[in-house]
Amino acid sequence: xxxxxxxxxxxxxxxxxxxxxxxxxxxxxxxxxxxxxxxxxxxxxxxxxxxxxxxxxxxxxxxxxxxxxxxxxxxxxxxxxxxxxxxxxxxxxxxxxxxxxxxxxxxxxxxxxxxxx
Amino acid sequence: xxxxxxxxxxxxxxxxxxxxxxxxxxxxxxxxxxxxxxxxxxxxxxxxxxxxxxxxxxxxxxxxxxxxxxxxxxxxxxxxxxxxxxxxxxxxxxxxxxxxxxxxxxxxxxxxxxxxxxxxxxxxxxxxxxxxxxxxxxxxxxxxxxxxxxxxxxxxxxxxxxxxxxxxxxxxxxxxxxxxxxxxxxxxxxxxxxxxxxxxxxxxxxxxxxxxxxxxxxxxxxxxxxxxxxxxxxxxxxxxxxxxxxxxxxxxxxxxxxxxxxxxxxxxxxxxxxxxxxxxxxxxxxxxxxxxxxxxxxxxxxxxxxxxxxxxxxxxxxxxxxxxxxxxxxxxxxxxxxxxxxxxxxxxxxxxxxxxxxxxxxxxxxxxxxxxxxxxxxxxxxxxxxxxxxxxxxxxxxxxxxxxxxxxxxxxxxxxxxxxxxxxxxxxxxxxxxxxxxxxxxxxxxxxxxxxxxxxxxxxxxxxxxxxxxxxxxxxxxxxxxxxxxxxxxxxxxxxxxxxxxxxxxxxxxxxxxxxxxxxxxxxxxxxxxxxxxxxxxxxxxxxxxxxxxxxxxxxxxxxxxxxxxxxxxxxxxxxxxxxxxxxxxxxxxxxxxxxxxxxxxxxxxxxxxxxxxxxxxxxxxxxxxxxxxxxxxxxxxxxxxxxxxxxxxxxxxxxxxxxxxxxxxxxxxxxxxxxxxxxxxxxxxxxxxxxxxxxxxxxxxxxxxxxxxxxxxxxxxxxxxxxxxxxxxxxxxxxxxxxxxxxxxxxxxxxxxxxxxxxxxxxxxxxxxxxxxxxxxxxxxxxxxxxxxxxxxxxxxxxxxxxxxxxxxxxxxxxxxxxxxxxxxxxxxxxxxxxxxxxxxxxxxxxxxxxxxxxxxxxxxxxxxxxxxxxxxxxxxxxxx
Numbered sequence: 001x002x003x004x005x006x007x008x009x010x011x012x013x014x015x016x017x018x019x020x021x022x023x024x025x026x027x028x029x030x031x032x033x034x035x036x037x038x039x040x041x042x043x044x045x046x047x048x049x050x051x052x053x054x055x056x057x058x059x060x061x062x063x064x065x066x067x068x069x070x071x072x073x074x075x076x077x078x079x080x081x082x083x084x085x086x087x088x089x090x091x092x093x094x095x096x097x098x099x100x101x102x103x104x105x106x107x108x109x110x111x112x113x114x115x116x117x
Numbered sequence: 118x119x120x121x122x123x124x125x126x127x128x129x130x131x132x133x134x135x136x137x138x139x140x141x142x143x144x145x146x147x148x149x150x151x152x153x154x155x156x157x158x159x160x161x162x163x164x165x166x167x168x169x170x171x172x173x174x175x176x177x178x179x180x181x182x183x184x185x186x187x188x189x190x191x192x193x194x195x196x197x198x199x200x201x202x203x204x205x206x207x208x209x210x211x212x213x214x215x216x217x218x219x220x221x222x223x224x225x226x227x228x229x230x231x232x233x234x235x236x237x238x239x240x241x242x243x244x245x246x247x248x249x250x251x252x253x254x255x256x257x258x259x260x261x262x263x264x265x266x267x268x269x270x271x272x273x274x275x276x277x278x279x280x281x282x283x284x285x286x287x288x289x290x291x292x293x294x295x296x297x298x299x300x301x302x303x304x305x306x307x308x309x310x311x312x313x314x315x316x317x318x319x320x321x322x323x324x325x326x327x328x329x330x331x332x333x334x335x336x337x338x339x340x341x342x343x344x345x346x347x348x349x350x351x352x353x354x355x356x357x358x359x360x361x362x363x364x365x366x367x368x369x370x371x372x373x374x375x376x377x378x379x380x381x382x383x384x385x386x387x388x389x390x391x392x393x394x395x396x397x398x399x400x401x402x403x404x405x406x407x408x409x410x411x412x413x414x415x416x417x418x419x420x421x422x423x424x425x426x427x428x429x430x431x432x433x434x435x436x437x438x439x440x441x442x443x444x445x446x447x448x449x450x451x452x453x454x455x456x457x458x459x460x461x462x463x464x465x466x467x468x469x470x471x472x473x474x475x476x477x478x479x480x481x482x483x484x485x486x487x488x489x490x491x492x493x494x495x496x497x498x499x500x501x502x503x504x505x506x507x508x509x510x511x512x513x514x515x516x517x518x519x520x521x522x523x524x525x526x527x528x529x530x531x532x533x534x535x536x537x538x539x540x541x542x543x544x545x546x547x548x549x550x551x552x553x554x555x556x557x558x559x560x561x562x563x564x565x566x567x568x569x570x571x572x573x574x575x576x577x578x579x580x581x582x583x584x585x586x587x588x589x590x591x592x593x594x595x596x597x598x599x600x601x602x603x604x605x606x607x608x609x610x611x612x613x614x615x616x617x618x619x620x621x622x623x624x625x626x627x628x629x630x631x632x633x634x635x636x637x638x639x640x641x642x643x644x645x646x647x648x649x650x651x652x653x654x655x656x657x658x659x660x661x662x663x664x665x666x667x668x669x670x671x672x673x674x675x676x677x678x679x680x681x682x683x684x685x686x687x688x689x690x691x692x693x694x695x696x697x698x699x700x701x702x703x704x705x706x707x708x709x710x711x712x713x714x715x716x717x718x719x720x721x722x723x724x725x726x727x728x729x730x731x732x733x734x735x736x737x738x739x740x741x742x743x744x745x746x747x748x749x750x751x752x753x754x755x756x757x758x759x760x761x762x763x764x765x766x767x768x769x770x771x772x773x774x775x776x777x778x779x780x781x782x783x784x785x786x787x788x789x790x791x792x793x794x795x796x797x798x799x800x801x802x803x804x805x806x807x808x809x810x811x812x813x814x815x816x817x818x819x820x821x822x823x824x825x826x827x828x829x830x831x832x833x834x835x836x837x838x839x840x841x842x843x844x845x846x847x848x849x850x851x852x853x854x855x856x857x858x859x860x861x862x863x864x865x866x867x868x869x870x871x872x873x874x875x876x877x878x879x880x881x882x883x884x885x886x887x888x889x890x891x892x893x894x895x896x897x898x899x900x901x902x903x904x905x906x907x908x909x910x911x912x913x914x915x916x917x918x919x920x921x922x923x924x925x926x927x928x929x930x931x932x933x934x935x936x937x938x939x940x941x942x943x944x945x946x947x948x949x950x951x952x953x954x955x956x957x958x959x960x961x962x963x964x965x966x967x968x969x970x971x972x973x974x975x976x977x978x979x980x981x982x983x984x985x986x987x988x989x990x991x992x993x994x995x996x997x998x999x
Contacts, residue, residue, distance in 0.1 A: 030149040034156075047176025048149070052142065053184040060127035060189060061120035073155065077148045078141075085120070 013046075013054045015097070018090040021064060021082040028077035029055060055080060063089050131190045142185055150175055200525040208529070214498060215530070218491055221890075222534025223541060224883060225480075225487030226577060230542025230565065232480040232876070233572045235549065236473050238563045239466045245384055245562060247324040248420075251285075252461035253430065255417040257454065266707070266724060268292045268413040271405040273441040273454055274316070277417075280437050283430035285422050288319040289415035291403050295704045295822045296395070297662040300852035301356070302369040307852035308356065309662065310370070311396060312346070313387060314403035320347075320381075322420045330364035330379025333402050337378075340406045344375040350383040352398035375401070386561050390465055391416070394556040394865055409444065412708070418461060431458045465558045472873050475950050479635065479880045482628050484580060486887045489625045491530070491584040493891055496618050497898050499588040520589045527585025528578070535577035539565070542573075554861075556868045591617065615899060622891045623935040629881075629888035630939020630972055631946050636881035637964040638947060638957055639874040645956035646867055652763075652797035652806060653701065654739025658859040659833035660700055660824040663844060664851050671816040675753040677847065678731045678814065681825055684843045686733070690831040695734030697811075698820030699727070701799045702862040706821070710810060712770040713780040713787060725766065725783065725808035726799050729820035735761070735794060735811070737826040738859070745777045745792030752813040760788035761811040767793050769808070783810060786817050801866040803955055826859070833858045873953070885972070888935075889979045896928050897983040907987055908995025921988040928980025929973070936969050943968075 020035050021027060027035065032055075033048040040046075058064050063086030069079045082090070131138055150171050157167035175181070186192070208215040243249040256267040269277070269289070278287045291314035300307040317338040326332075327347065337345050348356075348363070357363045367374040381400070388395035408414060421430055438456035442448055459467075499506075506519055514522075543565050549555075550563045663681060667674035678696050685694035699706065709722025728734075732748050743764065752759050760781055767776040767790075779790045796806035812818040825844070829836055837856040844851040864871075900907070907920055947959035957964070 028149070028152075029145060030152045033149075047181070048153070048174050049146070049176040049178060049181025050184060052146065052181055053188040056185050056189040057124075060124045060131075062123045063120070071148075071152065075148055075152060075155075076144075077152070078145045089120075 013050070014058050015090070015093045017051070017054055017058055017080075018063060018082060018086055018093070021080055022087065022090055026067075026069075026079045026081040028071060028079050030077070032080065058086070061089075062086075128189065128191055132194060135186075135190070138189065139182070139186075142182060146175075146178060146181065196521075197525070200522050201529065203522065204526045204529045207526070211498070214494060218494060218530050219533045219537060221487050221490055221887065222531055222580065223537035225484045226531075226535050226538030226573065226580070227541030227545070228483050228538075228880060228883070229480045229576055230538055230569060230573055231545040231549070232476050234542065234546045234563050234565055234569050235560075236477050237566070237568050237572075239469055239557070239559050240473055241568070244390065244462050244465070244559075249462060250460065251421045251423070252323065253284075253419045253421060253427065253458050254461050254464040255287075255419060255434070255456050255458055256464075258457045259455075266413070267416060269415050269417055269441075269454065270411075270413055270443055271408045271415065272445045273443065274415050274417060275405060276441050277437060277456075280440075281419075281430075281433060283421060283425045283433050284419040286318050286322045287417060287419040288316045288322045289403075289417040290315045290319060290391070291408075291414055292416040293414055293704055293706050293821065295662070295699075297852070297854045298822065299370050299399070300664055300850070302372065302850070307664070307850055309852040309854040310352070310398040312370075312399045312401055313397050315400050316403040316405070316415060319418075322418055323385075324420075325381065325385045327379035328382040329361050330377070332379060338402045338404055340404055342402075342404070344370075344373055345378045345402065346370065346375045347400040348377060348380045349387070349397050349399060350381055350385070351396070353380045356398075389559050389561045390461075393558045393560070394554060394868070409446065412443075419458075427458055427460060434458055469557070469869070471950075472869070472953055475635075475953060476873060476876060478946075478949070479632060479877050482632050483880050483883055483887075484576060486625055486628045486632075486884050488580050488584040489621050489628070490887050490891050491527075491580075492587045493618055493621045493625075493894060495527070495584065495588040496591065496621070497894065499591055523589035524581070524585050527581040527589075531577045531581035531584075534580075535573055538577075539570075539573055542569075554865060554868065555872055556865050557872065587617070587621075615902075618895050618898070619931055622888075622895045622931050623938065625888045625891040626932055626935025626972065626976065627939035627942055629884035630936050630968065631942045632877070632881040632884040633968040633972060634939070634943035634965055635946055635950060636874070636878045637968045638950065638954055638959065638961060639870075639877050641957045641961060641964055642953070642955040643867075643870055643874045646802050646870060649798065649802045650795075651701075651802060651863065652740060652795050653859075654828075655859040655863045657830070657833070658738060658826055658828045659836070659856050660826045660859060661840060661844070661856045662854040663696070663823045663825045663848075664854075665823065665848050666850075671756065671814075671819075672754065674814065674820075675750070678753070678823070679750050681844065681847055682731055682733055684847065685825060685827055685840060688827075688829075688836065688839050688843060690829045690836065691827055692830060693733055693737040693828045694825065695737040696731035696814070696823055696825050697734045697738075698729040698814070698822045698824070700824055700826075700859070700862060701738075701797050702801060702866040707808075708783055708810075710766065710770075710781055710783040710808065713782055722782075723769070723808060725810050727784070727818075728809070728811045729814045729818050730811050731814060734826060737828045738797075739828060740797060741795040743793050743795055744775075745790070747792060748811070748813045753815050756815040756817060757813065758786050758788040758815075758817050759791045759813060761792040761794055762790055763794050763796050763806065763809040765796055765806055766808045766810060781810070784812065784818050788812065788817075802863060803867075803870075870955075885975060888972070889975050892928060892931065892976050892979040893982065895931070896924060896980050897986075899927075900924060900983045900987045903987075904990055904995050907990050908992040911990065912992040912996065917988040920990070921984045924984035924987045925977065925980050928976055928984070932973055932976030932980075935976075936972050939972070940965060940969060 016036050017032055020032050020039075024031075024035060029051055030048070033046065033051045036044075036051075037046060055064070055066075059066055059080070063083055064080045065083050066078050066080050068076060071077045153171035153174060154164075154167045157170050158164060162170060172178075244252065246252060255269075274287070274289060281287065294311065294313050296311050297309035299310040299312045301310050315333075317333070317335060320326075320332050328350065330347075332347065333345060336342060346368070353359060353363065361380075363377050364379055365377070367376050369375070387397045387400075403415070419430075421427070434456040438454040440452060441454045442452050443450040443454075510516075510519065546563050546565055550561055552560065665674070665677045665681075667677055682694045682696060685691060706727055707724045708727045710725040711722050730748060731753065732750055735742060735747050742761075745761070748759065748761065751757070760783065762770075762776060762781065766781075770776070770781070771779055776790045776793060780787050781790055782788075794809075794811070797809060798804065798806050799809060800807070814820045825840070827833075827836060827840060833856060840856055841851070841853070907915075911917075911920065943965065944960060951959040
């Protein structure tokens, strides 16, 4: 359905959200956004607000669960955590990405060799 | 794949929980920003800067909200709901327009629903039998008029049943049943019934199962078997109140105890398939041995074996039929049969195909006119709303979004029209299905089913796109700036608008013209049919089926007949009375006839319609004796073998000679010709007369039924009770048969033509009305728009007459172009319906002229009202208003 409509960035963001939650445990939207910014070394341009479209989409697919709770400095926030289905999906996505990256690497490598001949 | 389903469900749920979800999101985003500010403050930024920084990091709050909504809900549905809400709001504001549009659409769609239901039932849907495509009707090749050449003898039927390899089964029914051929005894009064004799395996061949009880068994098809009957569903309901315990009980039919073995299902309507317009009450076994000597009387149907094609079966039939004897006991009668196999469906409805397709085209035209009309109305609205749309465009609505909005409007209108149209269509279908007197096959099975609903949906959407497209293209192609700048009238865009509206009106007039000419041609044909010299005078004559017990004695029968005719003649107001066993345009039967010693067609017997009659019948029917004398009572009592022939027989058998006194061979004996009558149209008003003979009911010629025909000065209805009283005096057991005007027979025979003519006329009337509305709308609108201009002209000295004339001239010009195009279209359409016309050429000049004149006149009237308004414009007021 809407999967096909997702552009690369959206799909990528969904995967980043899943991986962040898998690695960090339950987090709120701000935490996730900050974490992604930090890990990516601020190399991707991310409007933090866009994370919420991704969160609600992934949540509706049943890959993450959400619960209101209290943050470290006593602020009310919605905490997201990855579900069983989410972990499976994450594994699938990682495998896909690694395969794709491998293939891309090989293909691009071949092109430079071909240039020499 | 689970997550697709879950996501879809969640999206749907979110769609209905917008409020809470939005509030939750807002809270979440607020806490997000607070946390960001806190972190920035911790990093040492001043509070104001920390806040600014947090907001920049977050991006647009509103955009984030929108994107979240889009990915959690059903954005297209949101847009649709928005469009719908807006549509309803605008339509409510423009209530008059909405009501007119929906009504027009409902008429157009309703007519289409009704006609499609009929077309679907008669042409498209298979017959209501299992594997109906295997069913075949078998008749003689090149059948002459009359059922006798469409039927076979018992012997021939049995031989064919045994010899063929193509059919699972072959069966048939007795084709010469007249109405009211049974009487049910037991109540206060005997009840007249119509029963059909069916051969063994008839229902099994059709694949019909009884709704109660069982079908006939083999042992019930032998002579002297216990008499049994199957009831038709309507008769069972009517006579026995749907009492299931009737199965197994005996009823008294014609003084014979008959056991009811079963009831046929509601879905089985023998009449509607085999004898349109006939009501059949019960079925009894056709016992072959009872009919061995009776000639052709079985109408045959067969069910092909699976995998056998019609062509294969036909080639087998071509070999078998010429080998079938007419009668085993009389091999000298020879074997002359042929067998033409036709799919039962094709046989039943094939003749109607063209008429129905024409009808379908006619309603299609109506729908087109409706669409054109609505296009026009919408264009007028579009002109009035062009600023609104330009404004919305300026505020950022895309072209697609605007068109979508307009299309939503069209769909809402046509959807409402379709709903109302379905109600109209449903009502007309219900009415049609209960028109028992219409001689159209399968009519009782017409209903609104899934196919009809699908068709309705299709034409509703099609219509919406069709009539919504032009205005939406016009609107969305407009130049924003121009439109916004434009104030009031006179701009070039409006003139383009006007041209398009005129083109639409011309189309409408042309389409209406085609319909009108079609209806006119059919009307003229119908009048021609009514004008046909039938050879008898149906008005003021009526017939009643008479019951008597003659103990199988010809002398006793002659006495009863004479008494009945004598007493009937004495009833005040009666001019003439007579009896025949057969009436024209109802059941028919033919025998062979040839001139003694004659050589017409090498002296072979020719098929001839036979009427066994009493003296006075010819007079009571209003038939004309052109030579010789009528039969007299002495011919009956003395068993004289005399015959009255019609002009066709006289001309063919004794060309150029006086036939009176000659001898004809017929009915197995020699008969002296005593009279010649003018030809009677015996099968229908539109079929030329065939060969006919009239024989006295004597020992030589046994009648099959008895209809007392009475001609009077009074309307037949007023005589019914006195005729019945007279018959009861002779025979207290006379059932309460109906005293039917002979006109009914003629009406029944012409009913399909009347049906088509009436429907096409209604559609033509509708088309005319819509075209008139269209003309009126356009002219009236242009007058309104040009009020100022007209005012100026009048201020400059144009007279009222001049203004009136100009507007009317404009109208007539539109009408004239439309009519010219329509006449060309009609010439083509008329060729399509040429085979449906009777005594009328498809390019019949008077019809074309009349219809063109009618359209022109109506256009004139439609233009006159706005023209008069224009001529009464007060220049001062007109110039002041702008």
